[in-house]
Amino acid sequence: MTTCTRSKLSTTTNKAPMIVIVATLTVSLVARSVSSFGVRRTPATHSSRRSAVTIRMGLFDGVKDAFVAPALERSILDAERETPIDRWMGWSVRPNDAVESSTAASPTAAGAGNFMDSMDEENYMYTSLPKPMGILFEENDAAIVSGGIFVLSVTENSNAAIQAQSLKPGFQLVAVDDTKVAGLPFEDALGAIKDSNREKTLLIFFKGEAKQLYGPTGASQAWLDQFIAKINSSQN
Helix, strand or coil: CHHHHHHHHHHHHHHHHHHHHHHHHHHHHHHHHHHHCCCCCCCCCHHHHHHHHHHHHHHHHHHHHHHCCCHHHCCCCCHHHCCHHHHHHCCCCCCHHHHHHHHHHCCCCCCCCCCCCCCCHHHEEEEEECCCCCEEEEECCCCCCCCCEEEEEECCCCHHHHHCCCCCCCCEEEEECCEECCCCCHHHHHHHHHCCCCCCEEEEEECCCHHHHHCCCCCCHHHHHHHHHHHHHHHC
């Protein structure tokens, strides 16, 4: 009787550790399963964030590479037409030196990119030159304005280069002596210079662009007439 009782007790006692071990393993497996499904929240480390960003960037880089053309085949767009997509794709990448060189070569470089008030006397210059002057004039682009001429270049060591050093390519010719030539056709504007009988012909120039002189913000004809008369009276 005593032996049987001991056998039962020992059997019961041996089962207890096994139950505890099984329960522990079960809890551990459940915790791992929950963690694997993303229920458990673990603070994100810097390395995990970097890896996530790298994966996403790599995906978009593949798309970008599929559309980016070789450097020599990329089209060049003006800076005003450039969009964020163009910059990201590598399109419309005109080098700064190319922009600067094209601007310097432009006949309207004098006032390019800067608004110049055509009713401000400070934005004009005048000079009296003997003939031949050494100034090459060109007609304004008809797509921008109708009529008028501007200084295309000044011949080196000419009367204009020596006596009117502030005269620059792009300046708009406004008047010859007391005759207003702003807006006149090429032949008529040059004819006023040829017909001048003065020993030194008075030339009045606007320093800005054609669209600033003739556009919606341009000087009124009454203001130009008054300004031209004022300059002529000061030279007599």
